[in-house]
Amino acid sequence: MTKISLELGSGGSLMRDFIAGRIVPSLGDPLLRELGDAVHLPGGIAFTTDSYVVDPLFFPGGDIGRLAVNGTVNDLVVSGAEPRFLSLALILEEGFDTGTLDRVIRSIGTAAKAAGVRIVTGDTKVVRRGQGDKVYINTAGVGRSIARPRQARIRRGDKVILTGTLGDHSLAVMLARGDFGLSSSVRSDCAPLLFLLPLWKKGALWMRDVTRGGLATVLFELAERLPFPVVVDEDRIPLSRPVRAASELLGIDPLYMACEGKAVVIAPAAGAEGFLKLMRAHPLGRKAAIIGEIQDRIGRPGELLLRTGVGGLRLLEPLTSELLPRIC
Amino acid sequence: MKELRDPNALRRLLGDIAERARKLERRPRLMEVCGTHTMALFKGGLTPLIEAAGVEMVSGPGCPVCITPNAIHEAAIAIVTGSEGVTLAAFGDMTRVPTRRGSLQTAIPAGNTRLRIVYSPEEALVEARREPDRPVVFYGAGFETTIPAIAYTVRQASSEGLKNYSVLPALWLIPPALRAILTAGEVAVDGFIYPGHVSAVIGLEPYEFVAREFGVPGAVAGFEPGDILLAIRSVLEQIAAGKPRVALEYSRAIGREGNPVARALMGEIFEPYDACWRGLGRIGASGLRFRKEFAGFDAASRFGLETEGSERDLAGCRCGEVLRGVIRPQGCRLFGTKCRPDSPLGPCMVSYEGACLIHFKFGPERRPRP
Amino acid sequence: MCLAVPAKIVRLEESGQGTASYMGSEVKVNLSLVPQARRGDWVIIHAGFAISVMDAKEARETLRLFKELAAASQDEGA
Numbered sequence: 189m190t191k192i193s194l195e196l197g198s199g200g201s202l203m204r205d206f207i208a209g210r211i212v213p214s215l216g217d218p219l220l221r222e223l224g225d226a227v228h229l230p231g232g233i234a235f236t237t238d239s240y241v242v243d244p245l246f247f248p249g250g251d252i253g254r255l256a257v258n259g260t261v262n263d264l265v266v267s268g269a270e271p272r273f274l275s276l277a278l279i280l281e282e283g284f285d286t287g288t289l290d291r292v293i294r295s296i297g298t299a300a301k302a303a304g305v306r307i308v309t310g311d312t313k314v315v316r317r318g319q320g321d322k323v324y325i326n327t328a329g330v331g332r333s334i335a336r337p338r339q340a341r342i343r344r345g346d347k348v349i350l351t352g353t354l355g356d357h358s359l360a361v362m363l364a365r366g367d368f369g370l371s372s373s374v375r376s377d378c379a380p381l382l383f384l385l386p387l388w389k390k391g392a393l394w395m396r397d398v399t400r401g402g403l404a405t406v407l408f409e410l411a412e413r414l415p416f417p418v419v420v421d422e423d424r425i426p427l428s429r430p431v432r433a434a435s436e437l438l439g440i441d442p443l444y445m446a447c448e449g450k451a452v453v454i455a456p457a458a459g460a461e462g463f464l465k466l467m468r469a470h471p472l473g474r475k476a477a478i479i480g481e482i483q484d485r486i487g488r489p490g491e492l493l494l495r496t497g498v499g500g501l502r503l504l505e506p507l508t509s510e511l512l513p514r515i516c
Numbered sequence: 517m518k519e520l521r522d523p524n525a526l527r528r529l530l531g532d533i534a535e536r537a538r539k540l541e542r543r544p545r546l547m548e549v550c551g552t553h554t555m556a557l558f559k560g561g562l563t564p565l566i567e568a569a570g571v572e573m574v575s576g577p578g579c580p581v582c583i584t585p586n587a588i589h590e591a592a593i594a595i596v597t598g599s600e601g602v603t604l605a606a607f608g609d610m611t612r613v614p615t616r617r618g619s620l621q622t623a624i625p626a627g628n629t630r631l632r633i634v635y636s637p638e639e640a641l642v643e644a645r646r647e648p649d650r651p652v653v654f655y656g657a658g659f660e661t662t663i664p665a666i667a668y669t670v671r672q673a674s675s676e677g678l679k680n681y682s683v684l685p686a687l688w689l690i691p692p693a694l695r696a697i698l699t700a701g702e703v704a705v706d707g708f709i710y711p712g713h714v715s716a717v718i719g720l721e722p723y724e725f726v727a728r729e730f731g732v733p734g735a736v737a738g739f740e741p742g743d744i745l746l747a748i749r750s751v752l753e754q755i756a757a758g759k760p761r762v763a764l765e766y767s768r769a770i771g772r773e774g775n776p777v778a779r780a781l782m783g784e785i786f787e788p789y790d791a792c793w794r795g796l797g798r799i800g801a802s803g804l805r806f807r808k809e810f811a812g813f814d815a816a817s818r819f820g821l822e823t824e825g826s827e828r829d830l831a832g833c834r835c836g837e838v839l840r841g842v843i844r845p846q847g848c849r850l851f852g853t854k855c856r857p858d859s860p861l862g863p864c865m866v867s868y869e870g871a872c873l874i875h876f877k878f879g880p881e882r883r884p885r886p
Numbered sequence: 887m888c889l890a891v892p893a894k895i896v897r898l899e900e901s902g903q904g905t906a907s908y909m910g911s912e913v914k915v916n917l918s919l920v921p922q923a924r925r926g927d928w929v930i931i932h933a934g935f936a937i938s939v940m941d942a943k944e945a946r947e948t949l950r951l952f953k954e955l956a957a958a959s960q961d962e963g964a
Contacts, residue, residue, distance in 0.1 A: 193622040195612075201858050368635045369914030369934060433909035437931070438635055439889045498741045499523040500561020505857065505877050512608025513635045515662060515889050515933045516551050516580065516869055517892070520948070525955035528962070552888035578888075607933075636934025638916055658933075661888050664919055665935040713888035716930060716938040739888065742952055768945035769892065769930050770938050778919045778937060 201405075201506050225396065226267035228333045234269030236260060237328040245292065245322060247364035249356070249375030252325055253295035255448060258380050259399070260329040261303045265381045266395035266451055268388050269331030271303060276310035276327055281320035292323065303380040305329070335388035342393050344416055345457035348480040349464060351384070351473050352377065354403055355431040355445030358511075368438060368513065374430035379449030383470040387453060387463055394454040401507040402444035406452055407480075408492045408506040417487030420480030420504070422497045439514030443494075444507045454482070520742030521560075529745040530569045536752040537570030545572045545704060546751055547697075547841070549690060550711030551579035551869025552739060558874050560741045571748060574703065575874075577693050577839050578711055580657045581609045581867035583793045584686040587825040589615050592655045592684055593623045595819050599651070600627030605640035606655035608633050610686075613863045614830060620655075637662075641669040644681035653815045657686040661713040663804060664778035667785040670806075670813050682815035684823075685805065687786060690714050691722040692802035693793065698730045703841035707751035708734035709744065712766040717782075719774025723762045733760035738769060785810050792824060794863070795836025833862035838871050845872040852876060890932035892940055895925050906931060 196202050204223075212221055219227050226236035240256040257274065264271040276296065280289065300307050360376040362368070381397060396406045403425070411418040427435075427442055435442045449472065455463040460478055467473030487493045492504045519525065537544055548554055554575045557563050566573055577583050593615065596604050604620070611620035611631065620631055634640055640654035656666040666683060673681040690711065697703065710723055715736045726732050733754030737747030747765040754760055764772060782804070791803020806814045816823050833855070834848040845851045845864065855861040857873055864870035893906035893913060902918035906929065916935045917923050928945070929936035 191624060193624075195621045205858075369639075370911060371913075372911035429910045433911040436891050437893075437908055437911075437913060494561070496559070496561040497523075498521050498526055498560045498562065500563075500565055502558065502561040503877055512611070512633050514609060514868060515607050515635070515658065516555070516609065516867070517949075519952035519956070522952060522956045524957075524959035525952045528955045528959035531959075531962075550888050636916075638934050659888075661890070661932050661937065664937065665916070665933050668916070668918055668935070711888050713890045713930065713932055713937065716890075739890075742955075767941065768948050769940050771941075775919060775938060777921060781919070 224267055225263040226269060226329070226331070228267070228269070228336060232333045234264055234267055234331040234333045235328070236263040236267070237326065238263060240325040240327070241321065242361065243321065244361075244364050245288065247376055248360050250360075250378035250448070251292060251295050252323065253292040254299045254378050256325040256327045257296055257299035257303055257305070258378050258448060260327040261305060261380045261382070262397040262449070262451070264329050264331040265384055266397050268335035268337055269333050270385060271305045271329055271331045271382075273330045274300065274305050274307045274327050276307050277325070278310070278312045279320050279324040280312065280314050281322050282314060282317040284322045289323065299380075303382065334385070335392070337394045339394050339410070339413065342414060342454055342482055343457070344482055344484055346393060346482045347455045347457060347460035347478050348407070348418065348420060348482070349453045349455055349460065349467070350398075350403065350425065350477055350479045351381070351451050351453065351467055352449075352475040353426045353428040353431065354398070354447060354450065355435070355442040356428055357448040358445035359431050359434050370434060370437065372430035372434065374428065374434070377447055377449040379472050381449065381451050381472070383467065383472060384451060384453065387466065390462065391456050391459050392453055392463070393456060396452050398447045398450045398452060400446050402442070402446060403452065404443040404492070404504045405506040408504060410454070411492035412490050414482060415489050416482045416484045417489060417491045417493060418480060418482055419486060419493045419495060421495045424477050424479045426475040426477050439516070440511055443504065444511050517740055520740035522742075526741055526745060529742065529749060530565055533566070533571060533745065533749050533752060534569035536749065536756060540752070540755060543570060543572055544706045544752060544755060545574060546707045546709055546748060547574050547576045547703070547705045548709040548744075549576035549578045549694065550714065551575075551582070551867065552713070553709055553711065553737065553744060554579075554869045554871070554874060556739050556741070556744060558877070562741055562744070566748065571752070574705070574841050575869075575871045577697070577793065577796060578659065578690060579867050579869040580659060580686065580688060581613060582835065582839055582863045582870055583688060583795065584610070584613075584657055584863070585792055585794045585825075586613070586615045588684070588686050588823045589613050589620070590617055591816060591821040591823050593617045593620055594821055595653055595684070595815065596620060596623050596625050596629055596631055598626060599819065600629055602629045602651045602653060603632055603643055604629070604653045604655060605632045605634045605643060607657060609867050610655060610657050612860070612866045614860055614866070616830065637665045637669045641672055641678070641681060644673065644678050645676070648678070648680055651680045651682070654681070654683045655686070656683045659688050659690055659711075659714050660717045660782070661711070663687050663786070664717060664775075664781050667781045670785045670810055671781065673813060674810060682813050682818050684815035687804035688791065688793065689788065689802050689804065691718070691725075692799050693796060694723070694726060696796055696799045696802070697840070698726065698732065700840070705732060706755055707732060709747050709751070710734050710736040710762070712736055712738045712743070712770065715766070715774060716770040717775050717778045720762045720764060720772050727760040727762055731760050735763040735765045736770070738766040795839035830861045835862040835864040835872070838864050845875040848872070888932070890930045890937065892928050893931050894928050895923060898925055906936075
């Protein structure tokens with residue numbers, strides 16, 4: 189492609205391929221090539237960065253500031269690091285209301301405190317009206333490495349655990365835009381996943397937070413690198429009622445809807461029940477559930493399969509482009 | 517309605533279907549007309565179960581994304597790239613169809629023109645009311661289920677004097693397409709699963725000719741797994757009895773007469789014409805265009821665009837033949853190689869109901885082996 | 887082309903508009919195509935428009951049928 193299209197930003201395989209095919213080869217760094225959520229550096233430090241662009245800035249359950257803190261915190265947590273410090277870079281559009289900016293900054297402060305991280309350095313720029321959408325935020329995060337994901341150690345019988353309901357963030361933002369004439373009680377699930385950190389020492393094999401592209405995309409990226417197929421049970425996937433309703437009404441599949449405070453954890457077979465108990469003991473993990481497993485009775489290596497609620501079976505593909513409501 | 521998804525009930529129905537299929541002379545081949553049925557079968561993982569029960573399902577042309585010719589997509593793209601200060605509102609899938617000018621998603625809008633994805637045509641109308649000085653074009657695509665809603669927006673715009681509102685129409689009628697498929701005789705179909713929500717508008721009468729003139733049975737089905745299996749069972753029963761008719765297996769939701777108010781509204785704004793379908797060619801009285809009194813709301817004439825034209829599929833794309841059931845997706849050289857879900861070359865790979873997309877994700881060679 | 891869901895009308899508003907409840911969420915619905923619909927009726931909603939009013943008796947029949955099918959299946963499986 190010669191021009192960037194909006195479709196590229198929807199977080200699916202288009203973006204993955206773009207980065208892997210265009211950006212990484214140009215920079216040529218072996219650590220970058222791994223393209224993990226965060227990277228473990230020599231000296232026991234983990235490092236990550238993320239940028240936040242959301243419309244509207246405020247929505248039920250969160251705002252861009254809170255996203256900017258928790259998103260980066262969570263990238264560190266699921267990579268096996270204890271989050272410690274964040275940087276904060278702001279790009280402000282000329283004409284943006286300073287009162288609103290105050291609200292965003294306050295929210296950042298509150299979220300940082302709740303996540304136990306300090307914001308220790310930052311930058312601010314202003315661009316002309318029309319050249320930025322109110323505010324863009326970038327946060328880089330530094331943490332203490334406490335474990336490494338061990339994908340190579342994943343075996344048959346290991347379990348797939350989802351920490352809670354899918355799609356709440358995605359729906360909250362969609363509805364806050366005023367689209368679709370649908371009103372519901374849904375709230376973004378934007379939250380720090382610190383309660384998962386102890387699981388690393390208890391033998392957690394792999395974690396990923398379920399953001400853009402949804403559960404199916406996250407699991408597909410894992411499945412394609414495993415020697416055994418991953419099977420997930422549709423019936424066991426926790427969904428809140430508002431998300432269930434909206435997904436049927438609008439024809440959007442919850443398996444592809446973004447969250448901002450949920451993760452997939454691969455637990456060793458023996459430890460899975462223990463993991464579940466630990467998660468459910470925390471307010472953010474009450475709906476945690478074992479939703480599937482790594483096995484070899486059905487499917488082929490590299491595949492991600494869904495056992496449907498009616499007793500059928502189908503392959504799950506990653507999200508390839510923007511999730512759009514359907515009428516068909 | 518979770519009872520209609522109960523695995524035990526479905527298993528029972530599948531057993532019944534298998535028994536009936538076994539007793540027939542040859543393996544029955546049923547066409548589900550509506551893309552939403554294709555989607556429901558796929559999402560539920562039902563297709564392998566139905567095939568194991570001895571029934572072959574083939575997809576019909578009921579996918580508006582698939583059968584709208586590229587000429588109309590290109591007209592929509594021309595509006596977005598060629599006119600400043602316009603809002604083009606469209607349903608999601610329509611915006612991803614690839615043409616020689618890219619898709620609506622990848623098109624770079626002129627000036628401060630915007631593409632807006634909507635769930636209801638009424639959202640486009642609301643947008644037009646909100647900014648009366650800004651042209652709003654609704655890219656209105658659909659079958660009889662959706663056409664009344666689109667007609668409503670035109671009637672409202674007309675009575676409110678909303679001069680900035682217009683519709684780029686891609687309106688298709690199901691029964692003429694069925695006649696074309698049956699007349700062409702390219703695909704042997706033993707029975708039809710009729711679209712439940714199209715039928716909510718048109719009723720059952722428009723399908724009667726299928727049974728009467730062609731002797732092919734059919735049943736109107738809802739969209740839960742149980743609904744579809746009930747309809748399949750009804751069709752098999754009709755085949756066995758040699759008594760083709762139009763059975764109603766969705767009586768909780770629709771009446772035999774359909775919705776006369778909706779039909780009247782369609783007829784007030786639009787009139788039938790011989791439309792050109794991708795793959796199926798020109799079919800008599802199969803499309804709707806604006807009546808003269810409302811022609812002022814036709815975006816094609818407002819923006820001076822041609823929406824008819826020779827087939828402008830991308831080179832090598834055989835979606836047309838797939839839509840007619842002449843070849844399976846695997847028969848197209850581009851399938852799975854150059855044409856994939858993340859780089860589609862034709863609408864059958866774009867639409868969630870597109871046969872190519874569904875076969876890519878779940879075709880026989882990719883089916884999980886139990 | 888047929889994605890539509892059943893929902894219950896909870897409020898009638900002016901000019902053919904209304905609000906329906908679907909699994910606990912409220913959705914705006916245009917009722918112009920079903921002028922006979924009343925509060926409490928179940929309708930089929932497609933693209934923001936009610937296209938049909940449901941028949942409660944037939945719905946109960948369908949549910950009964952499926953409950954029977956499920957029970958019969960379990961008897962067999964036992």
